[in-house]
Amino acid sequence: MLELQGVTYRVSDELGEKTILNNINLKLDEHFVAFTGPNGGGKSTLAKVIAGIITPTSGKILFDGQDITNLSVPERAKLGISYAFQQPVRFKGITVRDLLSIAAGKQTKVSDACAYLSEVGLCARDYVDREVNGSLSGGELKRIEIATILARGTKLSVFDEPEAGIDLWSFGNLI
Numbered sequence: 793m794l795e796l797q798g799v800t801y802r803v804s805d806e807l808g809e810k811t812i813l814n815n816i817n818l819k820l821d822e823h824f825v826a827f828t829g830p831n832g833g834g835k836s837t838l839a840k841v842i843a844g845i846i847t848p849t850s851g852k853i854l855f856d857g858q859d860i861t862n863l864s865v866p867e868r869a870k871l872g873i874s875y876a877f878q879q880p881v882r883f884k885g886i887t888v889r890d891l892l893s894i895a896a897g898k899q900t901k902v903s904d905a906c907a908y909l910s911e912v913g914l915c916a917r918d919y920v921d922r923e924v925n926g927s928l929s930g931g932e933l934k935r936i937e938i939a940t941i942l943a944r945g946t947k948l949s950v951f952d953e954p955e956a957g958i959d960l961w962s963f964g965n966l967i
Contacts, residue, residue: 794818794819794820794855796852796853797851797852797855798815798851798966799815799851800816800849801841802849813837815851816838816851838950840875841853842866842873842950843875844867845865845875847862848861858871869946871947873948873954876937876938877937877952882924883923885925886923886924887922887923887924888909888922888923889902889905892908892940894940895940896944896945898945904921905920909935924936
């Protein structure tokens with residue numbers, strides 16, 4: 793499914809060049825994988841490289857055998873790759889159901905929206921018509937973001953700090 797071949801990512805600043813990812817070789821099949829490590833260890837950078845938010849300095853990224861190294865985020869999304877940010881985005885004026893419809897690429901029936909919300913532990917009737925704005929807690933936003941990924945039906949979902957804003961007991965039930 794996903795393969796990284798010699799992926800390196802470097803940044804430059806006034807102090808010189810710094811290597812964030814160094815010659816990463818990795819092959820993942822269809823299963824759940826979590827990368828752990830200290831702050832500043834490169835986990836978020838790796839997630840962004842896989843999603844196409846940033847381009848590696850060198851190396852190749854293959855998805856289902858296709859070289860996606862230089863593909864944009866939308867091109868990767870069309871192939872079935874999704875990315876969930878550490879801090880979910882708030883959308884003033886858009887309801888949760890609208891957001892799920894956008895993610896699914898079609899008008900979502902209320903029953904489908906409720907099913908996605910129930911899968912992430914939200915009482916659907918309390919959320920389906922709510923705006924995705926500042927009135928939602930960080931945990932609620934994170935769950936809604938995960939529901940959008942379910943609605944999208946992606947092959948590969950990349951999460952940056954998926955537990956952010958969600959208590960550990962609930963997070964364990966989500967995975």
